Amino acid sequence: MKIALDAMGGDHGPMVTVKGAVAAVKEYGVHMILTGDEGLITEELKKYDFPKEQIEIVHCTEAIENEDKPVAAIRKKKDSSMVVALNLVKDGKADAVISAGNTGALLAGGLFVLGRIPGIDRPALAPPYPTAKGISILIDGGANADCKPRNFLEFGLMGSIYAERVLNKEKPRVCLVNIGTEEGKGNDTTKEAYKALKKAPYNFIGNVEARDIPAGYADVIVCDGFTGNVVLKLTEGVAGVIFKVLKDEFTSSTVRKLGAMLLKSGLKGFKKRFDYTEYGGAPFLGVQGILIKAHGSSNDNAVKNAIRQAKILIENKVIQEIANEIESLGDDTN
Amino acid sequence: MKIALDAMGGDHGPMVTVKGAVAAVKEYGVHMILTGDEGLITEELKKYDFPKEQIEIVHCTEAIENEDKPVAAIRKKKDSSMVVALNLVKDGKADAVISAGNTGALLAGGLFVLGRIPGIDRPALAPPYPTAKGISILIDGGANADCKPRNFLEFGLMGSIYAERVLNKEKPRVCLVNIGTEEGKGNDTTKEAYKALKKAPYNFIGNVEARDIPAGYADVIVCDGFTGNVVLKLTEGVAGVIFKVLKDEFTSSTVRKLGAMLLKSGLKGFKKRFDYTEYGGAPFLGVQGILIKAHGSSNDNAVKNAIRQAKILIENKVIQEIANEIESLGDDTN
Numbered sequence A, B: 001m002k003i004a005l006d007a008m009g010g011d012h013g014p015m016v017t018v019k020g021a022v023a024a025v026k027e028y029g030v031h032m033i034l035t036g037d038e039g040l041i042t043e044e045l046k047k048y049d050f051p052k053e054q055i056e057i058v059h060c061t062e063a064i065e066n067e068d069k070p071v072a073a074i075r076k077k078k079d080s081s082m083v084v085a086l087n088l089v090k091d092g093k094a095d096a097v098i099s100a101g102n103t104g105a106l107l108a109g110g111l112f113v114l115g116r117i118p119g120i121d122r123p124a125l126a127p128p129y130p131t132a133k134g135i136s137i138l139i140d141g142g143a144n145a146d147c148k149p150r151n152f153l154e155f156g157l158m159g160s161i162y163a164e165r166v167l168n169k170e171k172p173r174v175c176l177v178n179i180g181t182e183e184g185k186g187n188d189t190t191k192e193a194y195k196a197l198k199k200a201p202y203n204f205i206g207n208v209e210a211r212d213i214p215a216g217y218a219d220v221i222v223c224d225g226f227t228g229n230v231v232l233k234l235t236e237g238v239a240g241v242i243f244k245v246l247k248d249e250f251t252s253s254t255v256r257k258l259g260a261m262l263l264k265s266g267l268k269g270f271k272k273r274f275d276y277t278e279y280g281g282a283p284f285l286g287v288q289g290i291l292i293k294a295h296g297s298s299n300d301n302a303v304k305n306a307i308r309q310a311k312i313l314i315e316n317k318v319i320q321e322i323a324n325e326i327e328s329l330g331d332d333t334n
Helices: A014-028 A038-045 A070-076 A081-090 A103-114 A149-165 A188-198 A225-250 A254-262 A264-273 A300-315 A318-329 B014-028 B038-045 B070-076 B081-090 B103-114 B149-165 B188-198 B225-250 B254-262 B264-273 B300-315 B318-329
Strands: A002-006 A031-036 A055-059 A096-099 A128-131 A134-139 A174-177 A204-208 A220-222 A282-285 A290-293 B002-006 B031-036 B055-059 B096-099 B128-131 B134-139 B174-177 B204-208 B220-222 B282-285 B290-293
Touching: A002 A014, A002 A081, A002 A300, A014 A031, A014 A038, A014 A055, A014 A300, A031 A038, A031 A081, A038 A055, A055 A081, A070 A103, A081 A096, A081 A103, A081 A290, A096 A300, A103 A282, A103 A290, A128 A225, A134 A149, A134 A225, A149 A174, A149 A188, A149 A220, A149 A282, A149 A318, A174 A188, A174 A225, A188 A204, A225 A254, A225 B225, A225 B264, A254 A264, A254 B254, A254 B264, A264 B225, A264 B254, A282 A318, A290 A300, B002 B014, B002 B081, B002 B300, B014 B031, B014 B038, B014 B055, B014 B300, B031 B038, B031 B081, B038 B055, B055 B081, B070 B103, B081 B096, B081 B103, B081 B290, B096 B300, B103 B282, B103 B290, B128 B225, B134 B149, B134 B225, B149 B174, B149 B188, B149 B220, B149 B282, B149 B318, B174 B188, B174 B225, B188 B204, B225 B254, B254 B264, B282 B318, B290 B300
Parallel strands: A002 A031, A002 A096, A031 A055, A096 A290, A134 A220, A174 A204, A174 A220, B002 B031, B002 B096, B031 B055, B096 B290, B134 B220, B174 B204, B174 B220
Antiparallel strands: A128 A134, A282 A290, B128 B134, B282 B290
């Protein structure tokens, strides 16, 4: 099993990607192919002790920056660490590709270089969403701002397969994010989406109101990319403000500081439950190959966990399963 | 100043509405008109000591239930506490109306009984949104699931007037909820909305990503009713889960319980900052009169604060100001 990693991607570049790759090699026994500046990568690799034959470097002369225009960057920077990593999968030299780089470019690269699975109209980002009951998956996390009913139907299928094979959920509960629980509620888009999902060959159980998402009501949270982006970022924003205000309150007097000290392990356990670095990245489902977008600010632990996630996707043949099951949706491409 | 209150509305009915009204009469010196079952209301009033001439009862034989179909309920239940309260404003016998009852019915009632301010295409719900920097206002909170550019333009105007006159913000920062900060980002709806808002005669400062809403980046958070509903309910859901998990962690051992005890006042101060009962209800802006939707689960404190809010809306002539300023948007009703 070979996994390609865009070593230049992310806010911290090789310093973090290489460390994560080394940890994954030791822990999971995977074979890594690091794409990027050979000098920088070699320099980082020198810091660690690991089975040399399991990490390979493919030197690239370019890197895609966060400021680059996605489509133009993919088209022009042919020797960038991201495009080269994508090509490794396309050419059958790697079984999966991971990048923490420019999201737009990576999605464009997934579409242009890997291409779509036949029958899939719109591939979608499927980030993990931590809930009170464990990890759910949200799809689409931001790849398609405007969606047709057919797209929702595909999101539900891909999410369901992912939840079953990667998150080990039995008959995953697939829900549509909507305003109201009954059929007939919603805006024009979700009303139509509901009609399509009702006939889905997987476990669609109806609408989920945003209030019930964090409680873990749905295993697969289906929505368009606009709503998905709002849900993900608002969750992050609300949690961030609550932690900040709690910290202020908990350090505002000596007595409170003492109280906070006694609660330290509790606070840690709490933070860990909502720590995205534990859950890997967001797979871009629907393209011809395993492609994982890791968070731009990923640390080495997040990179390591994205590699573990790629391994599970490979072992459980998620792409093949999507390709097999897509026919069950029928031919209706509206 | 007379304020009509639907005494039968909300999960707890007269038990809570009457208590809130009595507190408001004593604290703010307002005159209240309570609509509903005279027997029940009188029974509740007997529990309190207050200036009798300041609370009036208008007996009604019907009440609109949460399960009632909104439009049908307003049309058929002419002698319901909600419709009677709305008519008091329409007939000039009250300066504002408050209800914690069926939201859909109240919005329909606002449109049918009070009617729209000339020039306003779509009235909108404008609930308070507590942020790290204080209270912002979100508009539309759920009245209009699908919106045209003109609607966003109106929401921004009404929200801006409200933020200035009720929340005392100077040159309120009006933002469009979107996925990305730059112009040109978004789905079809928000791209068009941005173009309209760019020319607005108030302080439109651009897009706000959902992540930055809780931090208080925007004073007036503009979005369609679908997105608004998702933002409000998800905020509630995320905060609820975090408190629940914290509580579990903080009570899982004796040492932690001791720590939590020392932090009790801190936790209380924290909860108060995010307690909706402190901030009143959601005004339905754009109708011909002051109409406030209080939370269905309002306690007496929430009712009292909604009455205070109505008083501020009356004193600061918010409706007149909207009517005056609507012309500044021009005639474009697309």
